[in-house]
Amino acid sequence: MNKRIVYKNDDGTIAIIVPAECGLTIEEIAAKDVPAGKEHWIVDASEIPSDRTFRNAWEWQ
Amino acid sequence: MSTVKSKKLQVGTDASASNNFTIYQPAVPDGTLRVGVGNADSPTEIARFDATGMISGGATPDALSTATGSAPSYSARAWANFSGTGTPTLRSSGNVTSITDHGTGDYSINFTTSMPDVNYCANVTIPAENHYCTGIGTGGGVGSPTSSYGTSAFRTGTIRSQGGAVFDPAYINIAIFR
Numbered sequence: 001m002n003k004r005i006v007y008k009n010d011d012g013t014i015a016i017i018v019p020a021e022c023g024l025t026i027e028e029i030a031a032k033d034v035p036a037g038k039e040h041w042i043v044d045a046s047e048i049p050s051d052r053t054f055r056n057a058w059e060w061q
Numbered sequence: 062m063s064t065v066k067s068k069k070l071q072v073g074t075d076a077s078a079s080n081n082f083t084i085y086q087p088a089v090p091d092g093t094l095r096v097g098v099g100n101a102d103s104p105t106e107i108a109r110f111d112a113t114g115m116i117s118g119g120a121t122p123d124a125l126s127t128a129t130g131s132a133p134s135y136s137a138r139a140w141a142n143f144s145g146t147g148t149p150t151l152r153s154s155g156n157v158t159s160i161t162d163h164g165t166g167d168y169s170i171n172f173t174t175s176m177p178d179v180n181y182c183a184n185v186t187i188p189a190e191n192h193y194c195t196g197i198g199t200g201g202g203v204g205s206p207t208s209s210y211g212t213s214a215f216r217t218g219t220i221r222s223q224g225g226a227v228f229d230p231a232y233i234n235i236a237i238f239r
Contacts, residue, residue: 009164015161016162018143018160020158020160032158
């Protein structure tokens with residue numbers, strides 16, 4: 001699945017969910033695995049930077 | 062043509078009850094078929110089947126037919142092999158809907174079907190790479206001071222044994238036993 005789910009952690013950093021080929025749709029995985037009450041965004045994997053040097057400083061805008 | 066209906070069917074008529082088996086429906090039907098050792102009046106359950114045909118329980122776990130010795134075999138309840146470098150990817154998994162990348166060296170695996178409790182055994186391994194011996198710390202990455210055992214997810218961190226810094230390994234393997 002070439003999608004990712006992004007949501008913001010409480011400390012302002014972001015979490016990125018990598019879906020498995022488990023039979024669920026990306027929307028179903030988001031509903032299950034994004035913490036309750038968190039806004040989330042579904043994006044193409046290509047939109048996520050591959051250089052993780054400053055991973056903990058990433059922000060979602 | 063006639064149909065025989067019964068709640069119990071004893072197989073064997075040996076004088077010793079332990080040489081006989083009974084196929085039966087539980088006293089309170091729950092959609093399962095039980096197989097027990099012993100006579101029909103008091104079988105001891107050894108296997109259970111549900112409508113899908115899967116064995117869903119037994120009194121005592123058995124060794125797999127491929128196992129050496131008689132110690133019982135327990136299968137992983139969830140597992141995953143994923144990359145933490147570049148754009149993290151999940152190579153393969155079982156009973157896992159996704160992994161969550163919380164930050165450098167800080168990951169969760171999210172279970173498709175939850176664990177029965179949080180007392181499972183989580184095995185996390187990382188191959189050695191770049192001259193470093195790598196290991197799993199009980200501490201996670203930034204914002205995750207400890208590993209967390211949840212029924213719906215397991216979270217852990219990866220650190221270098223040399224220097225203790227969190228990092229993103231190319232291969233992370235997690236297996237959950239319960």
